[in-house]
Amino acid sequence: MPPKDKASPSSASVTIRDVARLAGVSPATVSKVMNNAPYVSEETRQTVRAAADKLNFRPNSIARSLKMSRTATLGLITDDLEGVFTMSMMRGVEEVVSAQGFSVFLCNSYGDAARERAHLEVLIDKKVDGVILISGYRVRQRGAPALPLGDIPVVYLYQYTDEAAVRCVVPDDFGGAVLGAGHLAGLGRRRIAVINGPAHYEATRHRLEGVQHALARAGVPFDAALVRAGKWYESSGYAAASDLMTLPAPPDALFCMSDSIAVGALGALHDLGVRVPQDVALIGFDNRSFAVHQRPPLTTVALPLVQMGRLAGDLLLKDIREGGSAAELYRVPCELVVRQSCGASRA
Amino acid sequence: MPPKDKASPSSASVTIRDVARLAGVSPATVSKVMNNAPYVSEETRQTVRAAADKLNFRPNSIARSLKMSRTATLGLITDDLEGVFTMSMMRGVEEVVSAQGFSVFLCNSYGDAARERAHLEVLIDKKVDGVILISGYRVRQRGAPALPLGDIPVVYLYQYTDEAAVRCVVPDDFGGAVLGAGHLAGLGRRRIAVINGPAHYEATRHRLEGVQHALARAGVPFDAALVRAGKWYESSGYAAASDLMTLPAPPDALFCMSDSIAVGALGALHDLGVRVPQDVALIGFDNRSFAVHQRPPLTTVALPLVQMGRLAGDLLLKDIREGGSAAELYRVPCELVVRQSCGASRA
DNA sequence: GTGAAAGCGCTAACAT
DNA sequence: ATGTTAGCGCTTTCAC
Numbered sequence: 001m002p003p004k005d006k007a008s009p010s011s012a013s014v015t016i017r018d019v020a021r022l023a024g025v026s027p028a029t030v031s032k033v034m035n036n037a038p039y040v041s042e043e044t045r046q047t048v049r050a051a052a053d054k055l056n057f058r059p060n061s062i063a064r065s066l067k068m069s070r071t072a073t074l075g076l077i078t079d080d081l082e083g084v085f086t087m088s089m090m091r092g093v094e095e096v097v098s099a100q101g102f103s104v105f106l107c108n109s110y111g112d113a114a115r116e117r118a119h120l121e122v123l124i125d126k127k128v129d130g131v132i133l134i135s136g137y138r139v140r141q142r143g144a145p146a147l148p149l150g151d152i153p154v155v156y157l158y159q160y161t162d163e164a165a166v167r168c169v170v171p172d173d174f175g176g177a178v179l180g181a182g183h184l185a186g187l188g189r190r191r192i193a194v195i196n197g198p199a200h201y202e203a204t205r206h207r208l209e210g211v212q213h214a215l216a217r218a219g220v221p222f223d224a225a226l227v228r229a230g231k232w233y234e235s236s237g238y239a240a241a242s243d244l245m246t247l248p249a250p251p252d253a254l255f256c257m258s259d260s261i262a263v264g265a266l267g268a269l270h271d272l273g274v275r276v277p278q279d280v281a282l283i284g285f286d287n288r289s290f291a292v293h294q295r296p297p298l299t300t301v302a303l304p305l306v307q308m309g310r311l312a313g314d315l316l317l318k319d320i321r322e323g324g325s326a327a328e329l330y331r332v333p334c335e336l337v338v339r340q341s342c343g344a345s346r347a
Numbered sequence: 348m349p350p351k352d353k354a355s356p357s358s359a360s361v362t363i364r365d366v367a368r369l370a371g372v373s374p375a376t377v378s379k380v381m382n383n384a385p386y387v388s389e390e391t392r393q394t395v396r397a398a399a400d401k402l403n404f405r406p407n408s409i410a411r412s413l414k415m416s417r418t419a420t421l422g423l424i425t426d427d428l429e430g431v432f433t434m435s436m437m438r439g440v441e442e443v444v445s446a447q448g449f450s451v452f453l454c455n456s457y458g459d460a461a462r463e464r465a466h467l468e469v470l471i472d473k474k475v476d477g478v479i480l481i482s483g484y485r486v487r488q489r490g491a492p493a494l495p496l497g498d499i500p501v502v503y504l505y506q507y508t509d510e511a512a513v514r515c516v517v518p519d520d521f522g523g524a525v526l527g528a529g530h531l532a533g534l535g536r537r538r539i540a541v542i543n544g545p546a547h548y549e550a551t552r553h554r555l556e557g558v559q560h561a562l563a564r565a566g567v568p569f570d571a572a573l574v575r576a577g578k579w580y581e582s583s584g585y586a587a588a589s590d591l592m593t594l595p596a597p598p599d600a601l602f603c604m605s606d607s608i609a610v611g612a613l614g615a616l617h618d619l620g621v622r623v624p625q626d627v628a629l630i631g632f633d634n635r636s637f638a639v640h641q642r643p644p645l646t647t648v649a650l651p652l653v654q655m656g657r658l659a660g661d662l663l664l665k666d667i668r669e670g671g672s673a674a675e676l677y678r679v680p681c682e683l684v685v686r687q688s689c690g691a692s693r694a
Numbered sequence: 695g696t697g698a699a700a701g702c703g704c705t706a707a708c709a710t
Numbered sequence: 711a712t713g714t715t716a717g718c719g720c721t722t723t724c725a726c
Binding site for chain 2: 082
């Protein structure tokens with residue numbers, strides 16, 4: 001056995017020249033073989049491969065990047081590394097991107113423009129091939145990147161913009177609401193109330209429109225008096241549900257535009273002695289991890305976070321390869337997750 | 348206004364030579380200025396700085412990396428990008444590391460050795476200066492990295508090893524349990540039950556020892572008949588609590604070794620008509636996000652995830668700079684989060 | 695089909 | 711104090 005120094009497989013970096021020497025060819029030829037370039041005889045190909053294997057040769061990406069000015073590296077900046085939605089999106093991005101041999105830099109801006117700029121600065125210096133800007137909050141508008149990116153392609157994830165010509169990936173809130181309301185209507189519910197988030201979110205408006213659309217299509221009357229707008233979280237759901245259920249003609253279904261709202265509503269219903277789903281069907285939005293642990297387990301409209309991440313990654317990779325980058329808004333379809341809070345499972 | 352091409356601030360990359368030319372000096376001098384090296388007159392320093400600013404010069408990190416064989420880049424591989432503990436640790440790492448000008452590659456191995464190896468391969472090719480291996484699961488043993496890293500420093504986060512000489516960062520389970528049990532004893536509880544996780548976790552054993560230690564110190568008897576080991580999640584807590592409360596001499600406090608267990612126990616207590624905290628004090632472990640939303644809000648021992656991430660980042664950076672890297676196990680102290688489930692707040 | 699040479703943008707001796 | 715030179719490891723014309 002040969003003397004084994006620190007790293008097991010051939011320690012100190014073996015270069016293309018070492019391989020060339022061992023194979024008895026020029027570095028240029030080795031390069032061609034390593035990159036599967038044409039115009040190399042099958043024979044030398046074999047020889048070189050053998051030599052490379054024997055030396056455990058791995059091309060130095062840095063040198064290659066310097067020469068080719070491509071790094072196979074992406075920047076991913078999130079404004080909320082702690083958020084509940086961020087992770088799934090990141091996972092989608094990482095998944096599709098690493099499968100293509102790309103690596104991604106993880107950066108946290110805390111939603112602060114100065115930090116975003118600082119990160120962008122080093123990403124540019126490190127010559128990333130593209131950048132994804134994620135928001136962890138409910139999809140909203142934002143401006144251009146905190147630093148002009150030149151011709152580095154960008155895509156926005158879970159946010160959109162009017163200011164810059166970038167691709168944006170968001171959930172299809174309208175379609176998601178259609179799914180949810182359609183489910184309720186299909187189960188025979190006729191007085192469907194909506195407990196929504198703050199009015200200034202686009203999602204709020206789109207989801208309400210989705211409900212109206214689905215109801216109209218199902219021939220179920222839409223009663224504007226049964227719509228509440230509040231906050232995205234529990235207490236708001238509790239209050240709105242309490243209020244709605246004490247109406248002279250209370251609803252027979254509650255469409256809550258977040259799972260947190262739905263949990264709050266569930267609490268109110270419970271305190272009021274209203275049975276779910278017998279008396280009132282309850283449906284949430286987001287498919288948060290706690291939805292399945294409610295009693296009854298919460299039927300909900302799932303945000304397609306992982307798919308959104310995948311799409312964002314795919315779009316960016318495509319832009320990188322093809323040099324494109326039009327402004328476009330991609331709405332990814334939501335999915336209905338049927339559990340027990342609406343009664344019978346889907347027809 | 349000058350014709351403005353694609354990128355606003357000086358498009359196509361301006362190099363050190365451009366700056367040198369404009370400043371009327373050599374590239375070497377520019378390099379010295381940019382790196383604050385000595386032996387440059389204050390005068391030229393000014394001139395060069397001005398030229399660099401004017402051209403909006405940013406040194407090419409790739410070129411610099413090639414020359415210096417340092418990339419100011421770290422690899423971060425997690426086995427669970429979806430997990431509840433992962434994010435906070437990643438945030439800690441990102442925070443301390445990016446403050447030092449380092450970037451971190453995000454990689455997801457899904458706990459699969461082949462994927463870990465694949466990621467390690469590209470990280471090595473991309474010449475990262477160090478690697479952090481995170482586990483998203485409850486701290487456990489693991490083997491060496493899936494690929495020998497040569498002399499690239501590594502640190503394990505939320506996991507440890509006997510096989511490799513790496514630094515490991517884990518929570519101080521023993522200390523955390525001492526904190527929790529001490530709190531209970533300090534509140535006058537005398538019959539303290541423990542609902543633990545699976546016996547084969549080290550954490551399980553350490554936490555139990557912590558309880559015993561704290562109880563002994565407080566002069567409270569430890570009753571082994573009041574200890575249950577099960578799973579980390581709710582149903583297990585429900586079952587154990589139901590069982591414990593129907594004992595001839597039921598406990599007056601439940602130390603649950605996860606918040607999920609505690610939530611299950613809370614459900615059981617509720618169903619049994621036992622009041623919390625009046626009849627039984629309840630304390631959890633982890634400080635999960637839902638702990639604060641329980642009724643009553645759950646007192647719990649917080650896992651120091653962000654601090655652990657910070658420490659891991661600091662250790663790695665230190666190893667990179669100083670070339671060290673001893674095998675060592677770092678236990679980061681947990682923190683007691685007092686809410687309402689144990690009665691009076693801390694004495 | 696293969697190799698020699700140039701050079702990506704930077705830094706680090708070594709001269710001057 | 712400043713400039714000249716060489717070269718990090720790779721790819722890519724362009725000869726042969």
